[in-house]
Amino acid sequence: MIFGACYYPEHWEKSEWRKHAKLMREAGFNIIRAGDFAWGIMEPKEDEFDFFLLEEAVNTLAEEGIQTVLCTPTAAPPKWLVNKYDILQRDRYGRRENWGSRREGCANSKDYQRRSVLIAEKMAEHFSRNQNVIAWQVDNEFGCHISTRCYCENCRKEFSKWLEKKYGTIENLNKTWGTVFWSLQYDSFDDIILPVYNSCEPEHEQLWSHNPSLDLEYRRFASDSWVKYQKLQADAIRKYTDKPITHNFMGHFSDIDYYNLAKDLDFVSWDNYPDNQWGSSEYAYVSMAHETMRGLKNKNFIVVEEQSGPCGWDIMGATPEPGQLRLWTYQALAHGGGGIMYFRFKALPYGMEQYWYGILDHDGIPRRRYYEIQKTAGELKQLEPYIVGRKNQYDALIVKTYDNVWAHEIKRHAGEFNYAGLLYSYYKANARLNINTAVSIGSYEDYKVVYMPGYNVVDLKEIEKIAEYVKNGGTLVTTFRSGTRDGYNNIFTSTLPCAFAELAGIEVEEFSAIRKTAYIAGIVESKANIWCDVIKPVTAEVLCTYTNHYFKDKAAVTVNSYGRGKVYYIGCDLEEPAMEKLVDYISSRAGIERTAAPAGVEFIKREGFGILLNYNDYAVHIPMKGKSLLNGGDFTGNLERYGVEFISWDNEENTCNMIQNI
Ligand code: GLA
Numbered sequence: 001m002i003f004g005a006c007y008y009p010e011h012w013e014k015s016e017w018r019k020h021a022k023l024m025r026e027a028g029f030n031i032i033r034a035g036d037f038a039w040g041i042m043e044p045k046e047d048e049f050d051f052f053l054l055e056e057a058v059n060t061l062a063e064e065g066i067q068t069v070l071c072t073p074t075a076a077p078p079k080w081l082v083n084k085y086d087i088l089q090r091d092r093y094g095r096r097e098n099w100g101s102r103r104e105g106c107a108n109s110k111d112y113q114r115r116s117v118l119i120a121e122k123m124a125e126h127f128s129r130n131q132n133v134i135a136w137q138v139d140n141e142f143g144c145h146i147s148t149r150c151y152c153e154n155c156r157k158e159f160s161k162w163l164e165k166k167y168g169t170i171e172n173l174n175k176t177w178g179t180v181f182w183s184l185q186y187d188s189f190d191d192i193i194l195p196v197y198n199s200c201e202p203e204h205e206q207l208w209s210h211n212p213s214l215d216l217e218y219r220r221f222a223s224d225s226w227v228k229y230q231k232l233q234a235d236a237i238r239k240y241t242d243k244p245i246t247h248n249f250m251g252h253f254s255d256i257d258y259y260n261l262a263k264d265l266d267f268v269s270w271d272n273y274p275d276n277q278w279g280s281s282e283y284a285y286v287s288m289a290h291e292t293m294r295g296l297k298n299k300n301f302i303v304v305e306e307q308s309g310p311c312g313w314d315i316m317g318a319t320p321e322p323g324q325l326r327l328w329t330y331q332a333l334a335h336g337g338g339g340i341m342y343f344r345f346k347a348l349p350y351g352m353e354q355y356w357y358g359i360l361d362h363d364g365i366p367r368r369r370y371y372e373i374q375k376t377a378g379e380l381k382q383l384e385p386y387i388v389g390r391k392n393q394y395d396a397l398i399v400k401t402y403d404n405v406w407a408h409e410i411k412r413h414a415g416e417f418n419y420a421g422l423l424y425s426y427y428k429a430n431a432r433l434n435i436n437t438a439v440s441i442g443s444y445e446d447y448k449v450v451y452m453p454g455y456n457v458v459d460l461k462e463i464e465k466i467a468e469y470v471k472n473g474g475t476l477v478t479t480f481r482s483g484t485r486d487g488y489n490n491i492f493t494s495t496l497p498c499a500f501a502e503l504a505g506i507e508v509e510e511f512s513a514i515r516k517t518a519y520i521a522g523i524v525e526s527k528a529n530i531w532c533d534v535i536k537p538v539t540a541e542v543l544c545t546y547t548n549h550y551f552k553d554k555a556a557v558t559v560n561s562y563g564r565g566k567v568y569y570i571g572c573d574l575e576e577p578a579m580e581k582l583v584d585y586i587s588s589r590a591g592i593e594r595t596a597a598p599a600g601v602e603f604i605k606r607e608g609f610g611i612l613l614n615y616n617d618y619a620v621h622i623p624m625k626g627k628s629l630l631n632g633g634d635f636t637g638n639l640e641r642y643g644v645e646f647i648s649w650d651n652e653e654n655t656c657n658m659i660q661n662i
């Protein structure tokens with residue numbers, strides 16, 4: 001199993017490499033990831049390539065049994081490159097980004113593309129002969145801390161070509177986008193504008209000021225631009241080697257269509273920092289990020305950057321407490337991780353990321369965090385068969401599409417509305433009930449319940465697929481603001497909820513963004529604070545009604561029988577306890593086993609065994625029987641603070657007795 005750290009040989013004296021490699025070996029590491037950002041070392045002057053230093057490091061580490069994942073360095077273009085070529089992005093105000101950090105390049109700059117492909121190709125040619133390089137990473141975190149959307153003239157020209165290919169004629173585009181509104185007709189594709197700052201924007205960075213079709217198409221185009229930029233490099237690498245290629249994704253980050261970005265890669269990797277300068281994440285939020293990454297290819301992923309120390313840029317997040325690094329490692333592996341690498345091996349005394357601590361502090365002395373990782377490595381030797389190539393038994397699916405992320409950002413419906421938050425509220429309720437929940441698209445038949453919250457921009461093929469799934473006995477859950485827009489971000493003119501009306505067996509007669517709290521009662525009681533649909537059941541049965549306002553007694557939540565399946569329509573936002581109750585109600589009727597565990601404890605089911613993770617900073621007792629795969633003995637039911645257990649059971653009956661079923 002891949003187990004290691006991010007290591008930057010160019011940051012250290014050569015004389016230290018072996019010492020570091022020994023410490024790595026003793027920690028149980030077998031791999032490093034290197035090369036990202038080292039363009040200045042590998043091509044110090046245009047066309048002068050020098051891989052000597054990196055190769056020497058790769059070989060020195062290999063002598064201690066440490067192999068390498070090599071990254072192309074293109075996230076950090078050197079000064080000579082920006083001096084000679086205009087590759088820098090432009091923002092919405094037409095301002096040029098400044099060099100001096102990283103990631104400033106425009107994906108559509110021909111010069112940036114050409115220089116990136118060349119360095120990738122030269123690296124691949126050189127290192128294809130080195131057996132210690134076992135995989136490749138293209139670039140680093142597309143979109144991290146700078147927009148993926150550039151507003152330069154290159155991008156505008158490429159965008160008009162992209163549109164011409166899609167729409168054929170400008171008349172077709174004008175008609176589809178409704179440019180007749182405010183006389184925004186284009187005479188030719190050359191006229192196409194980018195959604196830059198305009199007169200409708202009173203404040204900075206308001207992103208709703210354009211025609212919504214233009215806005216959505218530009219986001220799709222910008223995403224495609226990075227997918228293409230990545231592919232240029234991946235193809236260059238593949239000319240010389242057949243070693244697997246990845247890119248490091250960013251979990252919940254949504255400015256690029258990650259399903260598309262993953263298609264050209266052999267495996268997905270991602271970078272996980274649960275507690276940093278910008279805050280600490282709830283455990284379910286991190287679990288959902290892991291599942292989002294697994295769902296991109298429905299395959300094991302690798303965490304290539306896992307937090308291993310306190311981290312931040314000018315201030316720091318909390319230092320991981322004893323047990324947390326081990327816990328986070330198992331959390332990743334329990335949610336589809338097939339290997340892990342920590343960021344970074346040793347903290348650097350200089351540069352912007354002085355405060356991004358790693359396994360070792362600036363003095364390089366192994367202490368608590370090092371020993372905890374070492375202990376985890378030891379355990380993993382034995383647990384590997386339960387991790388690599390293994391899959392959870394998923395009962396539920398949350399459908400996340402990037403079109404919907406973008407469409408909801410462009411037209412947010414109501415001040416407090418947030419698509420990511422809506423998806424998370426459904427994920428979290430499932431997590432609290434310990435239902436293994438995937439985050440992905442397609443293959444609905446694999447799940448007992450499919451959630452499509454806020455599925456606003458509709459792909460009609462998906463509606464056909466989901467209808468088929470329900471007909472055959474599946475359960476679909478959808479919500480307010482679903483089904484209402486076509487693929488061009490225009491609103492359907494059929495009665496709400498348009499694409500879901502027949503499936504849900506309802507009509508939405510009225511709706512409102514909420515100014516005065518609405519209340520609902522029925523199978524659950526809750527306040528609604530963001531949105532309410534006032535539902536007229538056609539064939540559906542009413543499960544909850546509103547209890548105040550002019551729509552008192554009207555339906556808020558319904559269920560419809562469709563073929564052999566059920567469609568639930570949730571017309572308003574719910575508070576957390578109500579959401580949990582609702583998910584419990586739906587899951588029980590769909591035949592999903594839910595298991596109660598103390599708050600802050602996660603239980604993940606795999607065939608024949610389960611994984612318990614205690615995120616609490618106190619010990620808990622769980623009345624569960626089984627064998628501990630960690631120590632071979634009977635599980636006592638005690639889980640220490642930040643504790644982990646792998647528990648196997650002999651028969652199905654035991655499974656059900658493990659934790660009291662709800
Ligand atoms: C990202 C990058 C790393 C490093 C960390 C910390 O995850 O991939 O290179 O910069 O953030 O900021």
Ligand code: ZN
Pocket residue numbers: 089090106107108109150151152153154155
């Ligand atoms: Zn650009």
